[in-house]
Amino acid sequence: MPNTDDHALSTVEAYHRAWTSGDVDRALGYVSDDVRCFAPDEKVTTKQDWREYLTGFVPMLTGAPEHARMTDGDRVALWYFPQTAVTTTTLASELFTVRNGRIVEIRLAFDRLGYVPPEGRPA
Numbered sequence: 001m002p003n004t005d006d007h008a009l010s011t012v013e014a015y016h017r018a019w020t021s022g023d024v025d026r027a028l029g030y031v032s033d034d035v036r037c038f039a040p041d042e043k044v045t046t047k048q049d050w051r052e053y054l055t056g057f058v059p060m061l062t063g064a065p066e067h068a069r070m071t072d073g074d075r076v077a078l079w080y081f082p083q084t085a086v087t088t089t090t091l092a093s094e095l096f097t098v099r100n101g102r103i104v105e106i107r108l109a110f111d112r113l114g115y116v117p118p119e120g121r122p123a
Contacts, residue, residue, distance in 0.1 A: 008098035
């Protein structure tokens with residue numbers, strides 16, 4: 001019997017590698033059509049919303065070095081630094097649930113102010 005941790009991790013790694021290299025369509029191939037998304041923007045809840053979110057963010061991405069990861073059965077957590085022209089040190093975390101080789105839930109957390117240019121940040 002395959003190890004659930006390894007299977008879930010390989011799905012998430014493939015998804016993450018795809019979107020961070022700019023291939024949103026390939027990344028979304030690892031995502032279930034009925035995925036539940038939880039992001040700092042409460043309007044991002046469906047696969048189509050997620051597509052629009054990634055499509056808007058990916059062109060700004062200059063790198064995404066990983067910080068840490070954890071697996072627990074069908075759940076995988078990734079911590080990484082999505083780098084843009086504005087920041088290289090703002091940490092993001094995602095918690096994924098994987099079933100039958102597809103991501104069925106994504107929970108994203110990051111500091112939105114970290115992506116605002118310094119002159120636009122509140123004092």
